[in-house]
Amino acid sequence: MNYILADGLHRKALLPFTFTRPVAEIRIGILTISKKWEKWLGAPCSFLTEEYLQEKFPIQVEAENVVIIGSFLPDSTLVEAIKSLKSGEALVLNEEVLAYSTGDPKDSFDVKDYKQVPFRAEVFSVKNTWDIFSKNGKALQADFDLITKGRKSAELSGTNQLIHPENIFAEEGAQVEYSILNATQGPIYLAEDSQIWEGSLIRGGFALCEKAIVKMGAKIYGPTTVGPQGKVCGEINNSVIFGYSSKGHEGYLGNSVLGEWCNIGADSNNSNLKNNYAKVRIWNYATEAFDQTGLQFCGLMMGDHSKSAINTMFNTGTVVGVNVNIYTPGFPRNFIPSFSWGGASGFKAYMPAKAFETAEVMMARRGVTFDDTEKQILQHVFDLTGKWRKY
Incomplete structure (x- = not known):
């Protein structure tokens, strides 16, 4: 069929x-x-x-x-x-x-x-953006069971401390040194050629996909997923990071989802809990309004090719579109339309030609070509989202 x-x-x-x-x-x-x-x-x-x-x-x-x-x-x-x-x-x-x-x-x-x-x-x-992180634990366990059934994990280095090693599975080529992996609360899966560098603290559920890297001293709480060729460091809690994206420095990312080709600048942080502990409302493109998630913890939703500069601060329940460049200090608003350039002091349109130059350079660093098909998709997104860019 x-x-x-x-x-x-x-x-x-x-x-x-x-x-x-x-x-x-x-x-x-x-x-x-x-x-x-x-x-x-x-x-x-x-x-x-x-x-x-x-x-x-x-x-x-x-x-x-x-x-x-x-x-x-x-x-x-x-x-x-x-x-x-x-x-x-x-x-x-x-x-x-x-x-x-x-x-x-x-x-x-x-x-x-x-x-x-x-x-x-x-x-x-999965019917809403926040389902991606809030249901990640259930999906991670199901995938772990499916992928590892009847198979034996590759052996990890003796320099590591493994807690509940029966819930830890490493594919051939995965490398971990001088780190603590705790699979008490959920499984830990390390794909081919993934790396966890020295001094990292990992609490499952956790998935590190092909050629992804956890840099030195990272603190990761599950259930968290880092997609293929992603790079992460700092503190991460219950987040899903799609392929080729980087949060490569100190700073906090919690209850969040990052698309592909995103980059979070050093010492950037997102809020995932309101000061009054109220349930979080978040922008919903389907209703074109801020809808109730029913969640007390909800952080950042960031579309493909978006970037933030060092020391960026994101409010609880922030939605960032595709190809957004945030670089001015302070809290930007909690819905930023695609192809926006700026920050807390205001935004202007991020024109496609300029955005394409950045995408071409970033993708080439990972051995991926920014071709005409990618350009046409992003150009269409620019045209489609103009109604929200009212600067």
């Missing part, structure tokens, strides 16, 4: 991260949602997403296709139900479609045209 991951109803609520990727390319736990589905299904998946993203994330269409809504995460019960779908059937939970079988996935979907198959088990889903 041919499997396609569709953005579904929750794409807007997952902005700014879905400005530059399909919903199923969000990383939560160890793997992206798409990689989870591919492992569970034993088959490749393609994407049904926004037209401007489709060149980078193409769709593969066959005579018969199963379209899975990408905000839902797989487990054995859901996978079994999806594999049992027949042509013209839709799997439905409380009137929300989980998946459907179709000959033409590009055709407009109406559940009334399908035989509805009720799904009666619980589902694990």
Whole structure:
């Protein structure tokens, strides 16, 4: 069967991260949602997403296709139900479609045209930006169990102190020296060629993806994920950092999500708790308003290619768009539109040509080419988000 991951109803609520990727390319736990589905299904998946993203994330269409809504995460019960779908059937939970079988996935979907198959088990889903960090522990444990089942960890150096080593798994090439890894509260997964430098204190759950680095003396509390080729240091608590992003110096990052190609300047900090201990409200692109998260702890949501200078301070529940450059002292406002340049004293538009120069240099340092496809995506994001840049 041919499997396609569709953005579904929750794409807007997952902005700014879905400005530059399909919903199923969000990383939560160890793997992206798409990689989870591919492992569970034993088959490749393609994407049904926004037209401007489709060149980078193409769709593969066959005579018969199963379209899975990408905000839902797989487990054995859901996978079994999806594999049992027949042509013209839709799997439905409380009137929300989980998946459907179709000959033409590009055709407009109406559940009334399908035989509805009720799904009666619980589902694990990501429907808001804050779900990415707040549900990271559950996703991390599920991925750890899936990836390590029946396998033996590579041996770690005797210079380290390992607490509950049975919950620690290192792939070949992972390097750790003179550090403390405590897997009492959750598993610790170290991918191929990842590195934890001397003097680091790691409390699981924790995932360090391929070629990612924890620099000397870091203090990391779980559940936290550092994506491929990420670099981190300082103090980090319950955060998800997508691939190629850096928080490479002292400073605090808590209950936060960083997209790809972000950089947090030295001694920058975010607040994750209001002084009055009230529940945190955060900007929601779907409603274009500050919505209640229901969480007491909620920090920074930062889209791809955004940067902050040294000593930047972020208020509780701040949302930063794509390609934002923050460099003036003080607390910037808690919603910063994409392609903004400035800080607490005010912002101006960050023009694409200038932003592209920075992206090209940064990506080249990691051996990645900033090509025309990337330019077209970011240009589209610039055009799409102009209504919020009122300077």
